[in-house]
Amino acid sequence: MKLHTPKTLPYIPVAPGALPILGHFAKMKNNQVAFLEETQKKLGPLFWLNAGFGQWTVVVTGEAAHTVMKNKETRSDVMGGEGDRITGHITTxxxxxxxxxxxxxxxxxxxxxxxxxxxxxxxxxxxxxxxxxxxxxxxxxxxxxxxxxxxxxxxxxxxxxxxxxxxxxxxxxxxxxxxxxxxxxxxxxxxxxxxxxxxxxxxxxxxxxxxxxxxxxxxxxxxxxxxxxxxxxxxxxxxxxxxxxxxxxxxxxxxxxxxxxxxxxxxxxxxxxxxxxxxxxxxxxxxxxxxxxxxxxxxxxxxxxxxxxxxxxxxxxxxNVLTPRRVEEPIEIYGVKIPKDTSVSASLLSLSxxxxxxxxxxxxxxxxxxxxxxxxxxxxxxxxxxxxxxxxxxxxxxxxxxxxxxxxxxxxxxxxxxxxxxxxxxxxxxxxxxxxxxxxxxxxxxxxxx
Ligand code: HEM
CATH class of the missing domain: 1.10.630.10 (Cytochrome P450)
Incomplete structure (x- = not known):
């Protein structure tokens, strides 16, 4: 499944500190709570995060996280299926x-x-x-x-x-x-x-x-x-x-x-x-x-x-950040257009x-x-x-x-x-x-x- 990345949607800011291959994994391993809170403070309510191995997702904080979870415009098929090399063996x-x-x-x-x-x-x-x-x-x-x-x-x-x-x-x-x-x-x-x-x-x-x-x-x-x-x-x-x-x-x-x-x-x-x-x-x-x-x-x-x-x-x-969803119908969140086939993840931490x-x-x-x-x-x-x-x-x-x-x-x-x-x-x-x-x-x- 071909999904958007910061290259195709450069108008959404990228969380700092991504490493090649591991993405933001090391930052999150150290203290995911502090990393997410600081990033939200610095970049605002929407930002790109790389969970490792090129898995880019847009973290959606605050009230709009509910839009992501309602699954009206979003789908849960980002992970899983035999095509998913990371978690497919568990989630299919x-x-x-x-x-x-x-x-x-x-x-x-x-x-x-x-x-x-x-x-x-x-x-x-x-x-x-x-x-x-x-x-x-x-x-x-x-x-x-x-x-x-x-x-x-x-x-x-x-x-x-x-x-x-x-x-x-x-x-x-x-x-x-x-x-x-x-x-x-x-x-x-x-x-x-x-x-x-x-x-x-x-x-x-x-x-x-x-x-x-x-x-x-x-x-x-x-x-x-x-x-x-x-x-x-x-x-x-x-x-x-x-x-x-x-x-x-x-x-x-x-x-x-x-x-x-x-x-x-x-x-x-x-x-x-x-x-x-x-x-x-x-x-x-x-x-x-x-x-x-x-x-x-x-x-x-x-x-x-x-x-x-x-x-x-x-x-x-x-x-803290819910398993990603795929945008099926384009949505607008906090005035930002999120097109079809963007991975989005609701931040439960920001609501909690x-x-x-x-x-x-x-x-x-x-x-x-x-x-x-x-x-x-x-x-x-x-x-x-x-x-x-x-x-x-x-x-x-x-x-x-x-x-x-x-x-x-x-x-x-x-x-x-x-x-x-x-x-x-x-x-x-x-x-x-x-x-x-x-x-x-x-x-x-x-x-x-x-
Ligand atoms: C403190 C304990 C738990 C927390 C914080 C928790 C959290 C969550 C969250 C956030 C989801 C939603 C995932 C999503 O929308 O992508 C979820 C789904 C799910 N949880 Fe839990 N969970 C807990 C305990 C349990 C237990 C004890 C079971 C069963 C033995 C369980 C079984 C499931 C299942 C089967 C789903 C998938 C539901 C669906 O996709 O329709 N969880 N859980």
Whole structure:
């Protein structure tokens, strides 16, 4: 697909510091948040960015980001398809790169287990609770947690367990999955031993395993578990998924729902570990309840913990700049004409830290959410996107974060411990999602109030 570049649209300014081949990758790796904010301040609300390997996209900040996400004049087919040498091995046939009727068909077929009702029917609350209990059961005084690793294992185990992977097989699935989606697999060279080669081998292995699980769900007529609901899922017209679509979309769930949730929950612990007063508020709320939340609705009992999830995600949107869209019908944004076949990317960061929407946007404040008269709506969670591709896992992600934090806080309280961040609050790193650095550590110390 031939797309515009700064050469063909020179009237849009280019973000500074692009390197040959890597583009702005190095700048973003260093601190994507600061890079995007400084560039917007310097160049205004629209600028060219090169994500590496010649992938040029126009970053659209502020209100107009919603125009991009609505997908009225834009399409999601920039990434994916066999023609995409960077991510095609992961995104082909997935819901993320489809539009219109094909998108509605795939999304319609897989969405029911992700709704609050679906999550309640498949008793995901019990699974989250069990997984979090297991991850935190060995914690004791002076345990040092590499917090991102902790939360990553939790988030990935949940997805695999929801899909019916046996507990004993989880370590092998984790390893295989990391081979499949590791960031180096984006380098488009495939030779024996290369990351891309390992990714394709991992993909074949997972598909064989999925096939066994699918056969079993079909044989038993299971529609209650998440895997069963997806295997038997249909859209409003009764159409299900083609076999290759079923595999692709089962695989993408791990990618979409793993690092995203893990990074957010890790930031929650980093902030609690850096601010004893915040920890105290969260601890009190977790201990005051009789039990962790059992369903998305039941999260009402944990307004502060849910608020912390939303606040850290607002401060550090895991996806600062949304996967690109292709302009299909020419559009005008902030008075600038953007022609057909330009790649455009909505800046979720610019909306998340917009001072008009969030006074003192750099400050973490639970009250932004707890003082609202209503429960936060999906439309107030722009970090999960907007328009037809709004995150399918939204309810699950918030639920996962609240259950984990509640259980971890209750465990620490019962041991008289509190989380203490080692060092300063770290800068976010980027690869290609935004997350805390892997080295960020939390030490479990006696509670200063105990
Ligand atoms: C904090 C956690 C999460 C964040 C911040 C997040 C963010 C996002 C965003 C921004 C999009 C929109 C992408 C676009 O428009 O191009 C998206 C889509 C999606 N997310 Fe999430 N996500 C999270 C957790 C999850 C979880 C737990 C799952 C499921 C296991 C999930 C599954 C999906 C899927 C399948 C899509 C594609 C939907 C479509 O294209 O119709 N996400 N997510």
């Amino acid at each position: 046939d997935t819901v993320s790169i489809k539009d219109g009727a094909p998108h509605r068909r795939i999304r319609g077929a897989i969405q029911s287990p992700f709704t609050p009702k679906g999550l309640t029917v498949s008793e995901i609350g019990a699974l989250l609770e069990e997984t979090a209990e297991k991850r935190t059961s060995g914690w004791k005084e002076n345990t040092k947690l590499e917090i991102l690793h902790e939360t990553s294992v939790y988030a990935l185990d949940i997805i695999f367990r929801m899909l019916g992977v046996a507990d004993l097989d989880l370590p092998l699935w984790r390893k295989t999955y990391n081979d499949f989606v590791g960031p180096w697999t984006m380098i488009p060279f495939n030779f024996p031993g290369s990351p891309r080669w390992r990714s394709l081998k991992a993909r074949d292995w997972m598909d064989k395993e999925f096939q066994k699980m699918i056969d079993q769900a079909r044989a038993t007529g299971d529609t209650k578990t998440m895997l069963g609901a997806i295997v038997h899922g249909t859209d409003e017209e009764g159409q299900g998924l083609e076999p290759k679509e079923l595999f692709a979309n089962l695989r993408i769930l791990g990618l979409a729902g793993h690092e995203t949730t893990a990074a957010t929950v890790a930031w929650m612990f980093i902030h609690m570990g850096a601010t004893p007063e915040l920890w105290e508020e969260i601890r009190e709320e977790a201990v005051a309840a009789d039990s962790p939340p059992t369903s998305p609705k039941d999260m009402e009992r944990f307004p502060k913990i849910e608020a912390l999830f939303r606040e850290v995600l607002r401060l550090y949107p895991v996806i 830290r917009d001072a008009n929407l969030y006074p003192n946007p750099e400050t973490l404040s639970l009250e932004r959410w707890t003082k609202q008269a209503h429960r936060p709506k999906p439309s107030e969670a722009v970090q999960f996107g907007g328009g037809p591709h709004f995150c399918l896992g939204y309810h699950l992600a918030v639920f996962e974060g609240v259950v984990y934090t509640t259980i971890a806080a209750r465990r620490l309280a019962s041991l008289g411990l509190q989380p203490v961040l080692q060092g300063e609050i770290p800068k976010p790193t980027y690869m290609p999602l935004t997350r805390p650095p892997a080295e960020a550590k939390i030490l479990l110390k006696p509670n200063y109030k105990a």
